[in-house]
Amino acid sequence: MRVALFVTCVNDTLRPRTGRATVAVLERLGVTVDFPMGQSCCGQPFLSTGYRGRTGPLVRRYLEAFGGYQHIVTPSASCAAMVREQFPRLAGETAAGVASRTFELTEFLVDVLGVTDVGAYFPYPVAYHPTCHGLRVLGLGNRPRRLLECVKGLELRELAGAEECCGFGGTFSVKNPAVSAAMGADKARAVTAAGASAVCAVDNSCLLHIGGTLARQGSAVRPVHLAEILASTEGEVW
Amino acid sequence: MKTQLGMPAFPEAAGRSTRDLRLRANLRHATGLIRERRAAAVAELADWERLRAAAAAVKDRTLRHLDHYLLRLEERVTAAGGTVHWAADAEEANRIVTGLVRATGEREVVKVKSMATQEIGLNEALARAGIRAYETDLAELIVQLADDTPSHLLVPAVHRNRGEIRDIFRERMGHWGRPAPKGLGDRPAELAEAARLHLREKFLRAKVAVSGANFMVAETGTLVVVESEGNGRMCLTLPETLISVVGIEKTVPTWQDLEIYLQLLPRSSTAERMNPYTSLWTGTTEGDGPRHFHLVLLDNGRTDTLADQVGRQALRCIRCSACLNVCPVYERAGGHAYGSPYPGPIGAILTPQLRGLASPLEESLPFASTLCGACYEVCPVAIDIPEVLLHLRARVAEGGEATLRGTRTVIRPARRHTLERTVMDAAAWALDRPGVLRRGQRLAARTRRLHPRRLPGPGRAWTESRELPEVPPESFRDWWARTRGGGR
C-alpha cells in the first residue's frame, strides 16, 4: 500500500523526529510512504485565530498535494481534525473526498491496516494524554491506548484528569497566557504525579506546551509523540 | 444588555482570577463535583443522544418561525387574563417594569432568580426609581447582600465558600431586613435557616413579584419556572401582581415539546433526575395566585442574533450551565472575567452577539477558549460552541456582516488586531511558498545556538511559564530530501 505523509508544519519545523518515526512505523508495516514536497500547513492556526480568509491558499495547496492519494496519514490529531471537519466547510464538495481520505496515524494503523501490535519496544512508564481534537473531534477513543498496550516493555500509567485540555489552544496560549499557563501547570503536575518518565500524545503542539511547562517546573518527564514510541524497537530505542 | 462599564478585556480579568487561589479552589471543588454527578445522571438515560437531537431540532424549528409562535403566545396569554408587553431592548423593558410596579403603588418587589432581568440591569433600574428589589434565590441573596455580581448561571455564588457566606449574612442581613440569628455558624443547615427567616418576612409582605421563565409554551400561553428551593414558587403564588420578563427565545410550541427539555435540564444542570419545583401558570386564575399577570417579551439583541445563520444556535440555550461546569477556562478564570451575566462558554458566544462587538471585552470573549470542545460534548441542546467561536473570531479579526439593532451592518476588522493581522499575512504568505518556508527553517536551524530562552514582546507570554521548543538541526523536509532524494 502507498500512502502520502502529511507531516504538518509544526512537525516539519520543530519536531522532525516525529515525522521520521511515522515513516519508520509505516515502512516497518510494509507501507510505501510518499512525501509530496508541495505540502505546507493545513491552515489551522489561521482559522482558529479568526483569519478564515487566509486559509484559502493553504487548503488549495493541500488538495493539490494530496488529491491523488487514496490514503493520507498525519501524526497530528488537530491537523487531521482541521482537514476532516473544517475543509468541507471551507471549500465545500471539492474538499470532501480528500478530507475523508485523511487519517490520523492511530486511525490509519488500527482501522485501515487493522494492527495494534506494531512490534515496538519502549521500556519506560508512560502517561498518555488524549488531546482534545483527537478525543472529541476525531473520536479516536481507545485506539492510542490499544497501540500503547501492545508495546513491549511499556508500562501505561494512569493520568488524573486525562481528558481535560492542557491549555495550549494554539494562539490561546499567547492571547490568554495566564489561563493557559494555569491549565498547563495543572496538567504538568498531573503528569509528574502519574510517575511516568514520558508523557505521550498524538499531537506535538500540545506536547510542546506540556513539555515546555514540565521543563520549566524542573521535571525530568519528557514529552514523546506516540509515533516515536511506536517506532522504537529493541535495536533502536527512541 | 447591561454593560459593566470599564470592564477589562477577558485576558486581564482572567489573569487576575488565576492568582486568586481561594477562588480557584472554590471553583475547582464545585465544578469537579457537579461534573461527575452530571455524567452519571446523563448516563442513566439510554436515549440521551436522541433527546439531545430532538431538543436542538425543536428549538431550531421554533426559532425559524418565532414570529408565528410569539403571536400565538401573546394571544393565549391575553385570553387567559394576562397582559403582554414587547420590549425591544433593556431600556424599554426596564421602563415597562418600572411603570408596572409604580402603578401598583408599591416600593418593593420580590424576585425569582432570573437571567433576563440581570441582563437588562433591572434591579438597578428599579433602585433608580426608588423601588427595592429583593432577590429570593439563596445564592442570589448572597450575591445581593455582598453587593457582588453572580459568577455562574445556576450557582451565582459559586465563588464563595461557607465561611464567606456566614460572614456576609452576619454583616449584611440587617441592612436588608431581618438580621442573621446571633452566633450564626457556617453549617449548611444554619445558613439555610438564616436565609429562610430573612426571606419569609419578605414573601409575606410583598405585593409584587418579578420573575423570568425557563420556558413559554405557545399553544396554551403557559410559563414555566424550574427551580430547586421553592422560593420561586413563593414569589409566583403569594403576591398580587406578577411581572415576568422573558427572552423571546424561551418559546416552545407545545407541551409535548416541553417534555424533552424537562428531562434534559435537571440532569444537565444539577444532575438531578427531576428538579424539586416546577411551577407552571397560565395567565391568572380566579381565587388562586396573583390577580394581575404581565409578560414582558424581551428582544435585546435576540433577533439580531437570529439573523446570523451560524451564531443563532446560541439561542437554543436552556441555561443549564453544564458547559460552564466542564470548561477548564471557566474553572480558572471564574465567572466575573466574562463581564456579563452569561459566563463560561455560552457567555463567550452569547454576549458578543447580544451586545455586538461593542468594546474590547466583547471582542476578547470569542478568544476565551482553547476550542477543546468539552462544552459542545455536554450541551443538552447540542450548540456547537467551538464552531460559533470560530465564526465570531473571524468577525473580530477579519470583519464581516452582522445585524445590529435590526440593520445589516459591515463590521470592520478590530483595530487591536492590526499587528497580529500583519504577522498572520506574512505567515500565510511564507507557508504558501515551500521554498521560502524551507529557507526560513534552515536559517532557524543555523542560528539555533543563539536562540534566547526568554522572548520579549508578545512571545513573552509563552516563555513566562514554558521553555521554548528547541529548533532541530534539520527540518523533516530537508531530511527527506537528503535521504530519499527529493520525493515528489
Ligand code: SF4
Ligand atoms: S450552552 Fe448548552 S450547556 Fe451551556 S448553558 Fe446553554 S444549554 Fe447548557
